[in-house]
Amino acid sequence: MTGLQQPLRQGRAPRGAAVLARAASLLLVLVLAVMPARATAQSTPEFATLIADRLFIDGATRLVAEGNVEALFGTTRLQARRVIYDRATGALSVEGPMVLNDGRDVIMLADAAELSDGMRRGLIRSARVVFDEQLQIAAATVERLDERFTEMTAVVASSCEICATRPTPLWEIRARRVVHDDEARQVYFENAQFRLFGLPVLYVPRLRVPDPRLERATGFLSPRFTVNTGHGIGLRTPYFIVLSQSRDLTLTPFVSNRGTRALELRYRQAFATGLLELGGTVARDPIRPGETRGMGYATGDFALGRNTRLSFNLIQPSDRSFLEDYGRDQPRLTSDITLERITRDTRQRLQLLQFRSLRLGDVNARLPNQVGQAVLEHRRDVPGLGGVAGLRLETEFLRRRLMLPGSEAMPGVNADRPRQMGRVSLDLDWRRDAVLPGGVLGAVGLHLGLDHFRLSDTGGAFGAQVSRVTPNVMAELRWPLLRSDSDGVRHVIEPVAQVIWGRDRMAGVPVEAGRMPEFDEGNLFSLNRFPGAEIREAGLRANLGATWTRHDPEGWTSTLTLGRIWRQRDLGQFSAATPLSGGSSNWLLAGSLDMMDGLSLSNRSHFTSDFKLERTAFELDWATETYSISTSYMRILANPFEERAATASEWSFEGTRQLSEYWTGRVGWRYDIAQSRAARALVGFNYQNECLRVEMGLERQFASATTPAARTSFGLNLDILGIGGNPSRARRMCSDL
Structure with a gap:
């Protein structure tokens, strides 16, 4: 059937x-x-x-x-x-x-x-x-x-x-x-x-x-064949069961010639206001002989009325390598339950999260596995004074089973982290923009941050309660300059100067979400570059930069951004290995190029004062009718405070090429330049005519932080086109007609 x-x-x-x-x-x-x-x-x-x-x-x-x-x-x-x-x-x-x-x-x-x-x-x-x-x-x-x-x-x-x-x-x-x-x-x-x-x-x-x-x-649904190092030759044969118009169940037995016996289950149900999906896998295999392994998951999304939604995404494997052994490679797992309401000027969110790392070097008992968060955001126009005012109220609680001693400490930032932390934060801000004489755009803003922390099991590294007040005053000038050439090319140059005053005094608090601050064209002109509220950027500082955009009438556009941050005094908030550290940050140079023929380039680099390259990320994407290329390169220095013990440098490549009317080849790799070894390699071929599609590929996954041993897998999928919801491609005319 x-x-x-x-x-x-x-x-x-x-x-x-x-x-x-x-x-x-x-x-x-x-x-x-x-x-x-x-x-x-x-x-x-x-x-x-x-x-x-x-x-x-x-x-x-x-x-x-x-x-x-x-x-x-x-x-x-x-x-x-x-x-x-x-x-x-x-x-x-x-x-x-x-x-x-x-x-x-x-x-x-x-x-x-x-x-x-x-x-x-x-x-x-x-x-x-x-x-x-x-x-x-x-x-x-x-x-x-x-x-x-x-x-x-x-x-x-x-x-x-x-x-x-x-x-x-x-x-x-x-x-x-x-x-x-x-x-x-x-x-x-x-x-x-x-x-x-x-x-x-x-x-x-x-x-x-x-x-x-x-x-x-x-x-029965279409079967799938696999060949890999762990299971050998395997076969999946899904069986679909209709329970009612709004409910169904899919059972997928998986067997291999090396003794793997697994059963995957997926239950789906549709409601008038949302969808629910429950699933999991139970398996016994030669990878861990004598053990019963498995995983379970649940996802759902429901509209509760009055612009309110309830969603959840829960997943739990039996061991670190199970997901990778069964084709779901994820280094870290995040489970969440979220209740959210969004209106024109207000956002409310209540969220419970659980984190679990599958990386071999991570100890889950020392991670903040359990996190609870509630957020209220509201904005409104200010009559009389003008501008827009905003309010953000956030409460957060996190818990780990063991206290984590820090590997690096900085002034005002204790690297130790306690077992439990509760935080209440209130942010009040106001900003007003205006057009000044000569086409200059001006803005002024005020911000006040109030934080209160309650800590437990700190091992003496922190007090039981810590409170903090962080005021900021901001002034900003932008001068967009436009020039048009005789050939139709348009140039837009916009220098920006932003000065922010904040208090120099800082309270010693644990750092959780804010340990890896970014520095890019998106946050160059920001009050705070830390991703979490445990630590806030302080002191008198100036964010200076300029952006040049070129629009060509032939259809391509390029942008270039240059910027830097100067501080009156180095407060040591950023670790030495980050591009934001010191009295002045590294130079940020970011550029992009978008062409009509599908070519796009982007690069973001950080240079020291003597123009030494410290961080860079480059990406190239090019897609045409006959081929596609996607390649990237990144380099980041070691930083113990960010828990990066060694410099990371990696090159990845993915490419496809249409070899004939029916055949397409693909190749890809990921190479760890810092350690001079390959991390991943794949090669594959696809065949598709008007009635048949065949996909085959060979992939080699080398040993890494999540995989103790190298793995090789071969996949073969065959789909009949023209029936069963698989549309066929356009037919060519018979040459003999």
């Missing part, structure tokens, strides 16, 4: 439904289009329009139409050489060649048809159906037994192009006899046979499948 797996409640035909289900059953349903759904009281065909070269009455009861006959039955159009209707017997005879188009991208061609009993019974000879210009189905005879059952004989179906020089399609389905039950919407096959390149590969003596109108049905 073949299953059709659909998105719950609505959606198109499923990708990967089995071949036999869709092929022959399409024809059976289309046959009904030959017969109008209703007949008159005298069993007269309801021709909306009947056109012919000759139309005459033969005797008392026979109506004859000859020569280029065209009849319309609502949305169904029938074309034939000759049509004879006998009112006395209710018989309708159609002499071909006949063409039937039901108005839904379905075309039937046949030699002749004999219909009777008010169109409830009939026989169609040598029928051929083309569904959506993709699937072709042929049958020697199609007989309508009654209003419920239709029988077909000698059925052949395929979505492959068939030409005089290529009479054998890549794949086809043959069946001796097929019966369609219109009431139950089921199709029954006898002696069904699936062939590849003309050779039989699968034989099923009796088979029951749903007809195409039944969007959801229980049955």
